[in-house]
Amino acid sequence: MIRKIACGTATLGASLFAAATACAQEAGVPIAAATETVETLAVPNPGNNAWMMTSTLLVLMMILPGLALFYGGLTRSKNMLSMMTQIGATAALAMLIWVMWGYSTAFGPEGNAFFSWGNMFLSATTSDSTAATFSDEVISEYVFISFQMTFAAITAALILGATAERMKFSATMLFVTIWLTIVYFPIAHMVWAGGGLLFEMGALDFAGGTVVHINAGVSALVLSFLLGKRHGYPAEPMPPHSLTLTMIGTGLLWVGWFGFNAGSELEADGTAGLAMINTFVATASAALFWMLCEKFSGHKGSALGYCSGIIAGLVAVTPAAGNSGPFGAIVLGAIASIVCFIMVAKVKPALGYDDSLDAFGIHGVGGIVGAIGTGVVYAPSLGGPGGDDFMMGSQVMTQIIAVLVAIGWAAVGTLIAGLVTKMITGLRVSSEVEMEGLDIGEHGERAYN
Template identity: 80%
Template sequence: MIRTIAKGAAGLGASLFVATAALAQDAGVPIEAATEEAAAAVANPGNNAWMMTSTVLVLLMILPGLALFYGGLTRSKNMLSTMTQIGATAALAMVVWIIWGYSTAFGPEGNAFFSWGNLFLSATDADSTAPTFSDEVISEYVFICFQMTFAAITAALILGATAERMKFSAVMLFVPIWLTLVYFPIAHMVWAGQGLLFNMTPAALDFAGGTVVHINAGVSGLVLAYLLGKRKGYPAELMPPHSMTLTMVGTGLLWVGWFGFNAGSELEADGTAGLAMINTFVATAMAGLTWMLMERFAGHKGSALGFCSGIIAGLVAVTPAAGNSGPFGALILGGVASVVCYFMVAKVKGAIGYDDSLDAFGIHGIGGIVGAIGTGIVYSPALGGPGDPAEYAMGAQLVTQVIAVAIAIAWATIGTLIAGLIVKATVGLRVSDEVEVEGLDISEHGERAYN
């Protein structure tokens, strides 16, 4: 997403200043006045409007999209608790983002792993701007809001792996610790100008969050699921989704909101945003159909659950490739990711025996890995990708992509383990057996989804 802010902004600002100052001297205008004029960058209204819209679309992905998607997949006695955990997680992430999150990920000072210098957004005001990838700028507040929704949904995605057994109090303590230890550093490493992975040669390609969002959330969910242990009765007891209708509605809302997620990551309403838009259509469509086809090959009927799972797998896989692939490359990537995620969910999960309740790791983690590595392939101009024919080398790019994936997996694993153990030692991670049997809706929140 952030191809980056820092380098382009610095070069652009310097060149504008020199040119403006020289003209001012020729015209007899004081250098100080020229400096003020050069510094007064104005946000492009069209791009600002698009980014505001994209930000709201990402919020739609969380509430009601993800809440309905995950909620419908649980048993009815845990519907409200799942939705409440997602909503509260997103809200808490937004608060943390304003206080120290944005400063830690995109602050004005920093190193390869994190930044600092803008706690409480003290260095930002209504006139502050953030550069895009051309010579335009948008309001920094808009950029902050857009990135804030990414932090919120990433934390919420983890809850798919822990559904139906994690305490609400544990979720509320885990989220700020995890964001600080895991999300903010990875976002900085991949998307910020000083970041470790951004400064690799060639730079890691992650247009909208394959590593930062999906691998991060999926791997963290798996670690937390192991710390929690299996649900009572799993896998002997059948635990089917209680409402595929709600899950289907949630799937549709996620797909709609994902256009803000992917196309918005260009930060401008331009041709690359259009490329990200069409890729988000075709990769997703291919993945949804492919999952149902895999069910048929396995001797089952093509199911609504399979279609929804494929849709999400395609959206996840195309996220890092959204602006880094041609449409045909995105279509192939969506199909491949759907096949790999299907085998992970339908075959490998049962063989290993871990309890990833709603397949956060099987779809987001594995789909993110496929998408992140696959981006290094579909970026090739020979395959219709936007890579520069004079500079692109598939082998070197794939090495970078694999390194980025490995770092994201290792960082998320270690950071989540630390955060989970802290929570377990303080408030405890898991509800009691009695609460789990009764359902978290009543026991944790005193409400029922259905009367």
Template identity: 65%
Template sequence: MKTALKIAAAGAGAALFAALPAWAQDAAAAAPVPDKGDTAWMMIATVLVMAMIVPGLALFYGGLVRTKNMLSVLTQVLAVASFAMILWVIYGYTMAFGDGGNAFIAGFGKAFLAGITADSTAATFSDGVVIPEFVFIAFQMTFSAITVALVIGGLVERMKFSALMVFAAVWLTIVYYPIAHMVWAGNGLLFNWEPAALDFAGGTVVHINAGVSALVGAIILGPRIGYKKEIMAPHSLTMTLIGTGLLWVGWFGFNAGSALEANGSAGLALINTFVATAAGVLFWMLTERLLGHKGSLLGACSGAIAGLVAVTPAAGNSGPFGAILLGAIAAVACAFFVVSVKPKLQLDDSLDAFGIHGLGGIIGSIGTAFTMLPGLGGPGADDYALGPQLVTQVIAVAIAVLWAAVGSAIAFTIAKLVTGLRVTHEVEREGLDLGEHGERAYNY
């Protein structure tokens, strides 16, 4: 009897150990482990987006201003992006992507990144696929940083540095974080719309948001001294070209990284970022010729950015030929606005933040409804309904425009009350490099 019990116990033990691999498999299925390839790609994509800000955007904007303001632009971009990163980890991430909350804002349970460890994960767009949450936080952090830095394009050569920093704190809190949540968070207003708003990498969240805010700021600040009376030509198109190249390269992280995985969707976004930008370069220069001007390097750089902006919401929602069409249309429309319409307005959007990012973002966001069509090579299913999706895209654009306009007006007003918005006439004449920072970009 004892021998039989020992044999039974031994059999039960063997069965128990034999079942352990199955238990381990069940545990693994319950808690997905980040794939090292996806993780590595997202870390690279994050660094690429960082290169878009410093030195990419800083050099692009810096080359477009006058010599006496070059250093001020570099300083503004560097400082405001750095400030945005700090605010993101304090409360920005939890407001945009934290647990709970409502359709407009998330909860505050992850303030100061509470409860997040190296083992925490964030979901991607594939069931059961995750990436480390710290990587997702860092990736989204660069988006918030570049968006507020883009607003500078409408404010350069006349806004106080202190006012810009106050504006950034308020604007990120009441404009960027809520829009990011509405568009990209699981319980966000536009994410849960039926059908959901399509914004692969930031047509509404980044470009419409920044472009409209820059327009509001330009109106509130008023034009620069001597606007339309003095020559305000870019002081270094060489710098602007370098910045354009860095922006284009970094934009691969911006767009392809928004797939959150190293997969076919990222590959689609990659090629679309090539061809839409190329179309933007060529069609902007063509539009210049049709309007009676020479094809210019400034136009080519502007066209590249217009193509990049337009394809951003459609990067993974378009076939390559749809992306080419989108880049071409955005370049023509933005070029016509910047070259022919803007000079007739008393609007000093200094570096065309609205003319390229705002207008290009609107075209791209609405155009994404069309690029989804299978007939244009888009990824939409055979039963894809253009009408309902187009209505959703228009609603998303309207919400982004109104939210950014009202929120930025509030932010600029608060900054004006706290520090005053504009430098003195003496500082503006002398240049913000010396007047605001006590340095020069060039010592000659």
């Protein structure tokens, strides 16, 4: 994905100016002409800038209204507004934190293998600052910052699927603040920033399988254990109150995911096109294979299964979007869908934990399948973009190490954030509020009259 640290025009300009001046002096070209060349090189490509602005808005659409409707429809009606409000407020909080210290911690100008620093409150960024892409092009750093900001926002919001219908709003806000700081920002730096631990190891994560989905899924599982089960779970039926809204949310997520995946190339080029078609076909494959799993399990192919398959396919193809050929993406989507179905339909009931909306079962497990599978589908023999010197075994081992690091960091960091939050605000609403519904108990409103 965005595996480049943003660089300011001042730094880029200084180095280009020095090189251009030296060349100009040798060739007898006036210094002013050399300076004009430098300024031309530093100007963002308008087409790429426009595509990245569009991609950023597509990812925002994934959060509001996409994820809010998807998760909201899966809750009981008495918790619909609570779910939507938590997602919206989490996204808004993440955006403010990103500007204050998040971007600096993930992509700052100074850093080590685990985090960075040096640009708090975006003090070193101006409208002339640029960020490097994967070629010799640049885009506006503010656009890059905004794009990455939406990733931080949706990752934090994804966790809320596991804590639905029982977590305090105040606890959600405090937890998100701590979690972003000690879990998300460091993992984003390790995977996507030059000098980051996993980046330097050569781990492949085109658009966030590790940073977003494994991170959010594992964190969701840990937090669900800290919270405990919903009252009545699993004996009491707790079906989704509106699969219509969930289906609408699913469609918005799929459309928005093209910004998520194709946008992660940072340019409107052939690799972005590859990520686009992979986002189509992996998702289509996963949706149908989930319904086939339902059929072979003795059930009818369901709308909920279709929606779950779509999300599983999107999650699995995220790290492989620009790292796989289309057929590899189809196979990856199918495998991820089957594994996620088994996790949600068989393993979760057997273990008895309450991951309310299957944030771990789909995002965590699908992310793991996708991250490891990326090491396979990257192979040129399978249609992937890997070079002639590509070694599948070595790359798969690197992917497994990246997955284990993400799981360990997310689990420990979430445990710390959850325990601190529990100590300060408490995590769970009272029994009375849970029975009445969080819409009224936490927000004084009802989704439906």
